[in-house]
Amino acid sequence: MDAAVGAxxxxxxxxTDARVLHDLFSVVVHLAPSPVVARVPTVLPAHTDLxxxxDRQRAELDVTRWLADQGTPVIPPSPLVPPEPxxxxxxxxTFWQFVEEDxxxxxxxxxxxxxxADLHAAMRAYPGPLSFLSAADPQFVTDSLDLLGDSPDLLAPADLDRARREWQVLEPLVRSRTAFEKAFPGVDLQPVHGDSPPANVFAGVDGARYADFELVTLGPVEWDLAALGPDLEAAxxxxxxxxxxxxxxxxxLRFVNAVGMLRAITSLTLVPQFPALLEYxxxxxxxxxTTPFAGGVAG
Structure with a gap:
């Protein structure tokens, strides 16, 4: 909070009256009386340096600014400061326009x-460069599986063995667009939100707005519906x-669900930074x- 106010x-x-709005993986500060919100990521994988x-923040700022210019309801970067981290x-x-919550x-x-689906339709025309499935953060999964070998209190050895074998199947499809397209022919790729947009719709007093594009990426639209279940898939x-x-x-869907489960499991390595994460x-x-090995994706 002090860093946000000083910056x-x-x-x-x-x-003069800054207050914390949210404190989980990031500290979000309303810089009152200015109509500006700072978002300060605080819980990060070891390999994610500043x-x-x-770079990730610049992509988020660029995508949200572009969407706002197209009339898509997002929480946009603040116009009162340069759109740069x-x-x-x-x-x-990063600094964002303050929007009153309903x-x-x-x-x-x-x-x-x-x-x-409306967001995906709007994002299809985004002209900027995005990396393939960067939201999956494969280096984090790989590094975390190594770290968990020294933390049997966080993940039992038998579970770790299964997770490592699953990653051998899934990792090539995450790291390589060519491998993905060979495995799933005819499935188009496009800019997607990257971090479960149904859970990141902000209820503003002026209506719903899409928010938190921190993991914006190029991928299949299914990535944004991972682990949400058949009712929300139907919606x-x-x-x-x-x-x-x-x-x-x-x-x-089976593929992205399996990758999402491995990302959740490997997030156990963040528990020392954020102990409350364990209960989630x-x-x-x-x-x-209880799920099929690697989501049923063939190796």
Whole structure:
């Protein structure tokens, strides 16, 4: 919070009543009375240094600014400061327009899943470069599987053995666009949100807005529906039909669900930074044990 306030003042913003809006993987600070919000990532994989983080943040800023210019309802970068990540006190942060939240609204994940198809339709024309499935962060998965070998208290050896064997099947399809397209012929790739947009629709007093594009990537639309289940998949397909887009591909869903489960399991390595994460991840590990090996994706 101190870093965000100091950086904002250096940028010429008046900040006298800053308050934390959110504190989970990032600290989100309203720099009141300025209509600006700083987002400061704080829980990061070991390989994500400030240069890597800043590159990711630049992509997020560029995509959201472009979407806002097209009239897509997003939380846009703040127009009061340059649209660039700012470093201060060992953090890299971004600055966003403050939007008043409608706290009376309960999340409607079915509606959010349906309008995710609207977001995908809008993102198809984004002209900027994006890396293939960077949101999967394969280096994090690989590194974490190594680290978990020294942490049997976080993941049992038998579970770790299965996770490593699954990653041998899935990793080539995550790292290589060519391998993915060979495995899933005819499945188109496009810019996607990268981080479960149905869970990242912000209820503003002026209506719903798409938010948190930190993991924006090039990939199949299925990536944004990973692990949400058949009811929300059906809601997305309604939106896809309305936009003249294809329905979700069942084979690709199995793939992204399997990768998503491995990402959840390997996120156990972040527990020392964020102990409360364990209670969220333990049910995911239990669920993973009941699923087909590598989601049924053939090696």
């Amino acid at each position: 904002a003042r250096d940028l010429g913003l008046t900040v 240069d890597v983080l800043a 700012v470093r201060r006190d060992g953090f890299s942060m 706290r009376s609204k309960e999340p409607d994940y079915a509606a959010n899943s349906e309008i995710t 997305y397909n309604r939106g896809a039909r309305r936009n003249g887009m294809r329905p979700l591909n069942e084979d690709v 991840l333990s049910p995911a590990v239990d669920q993973w044990r």
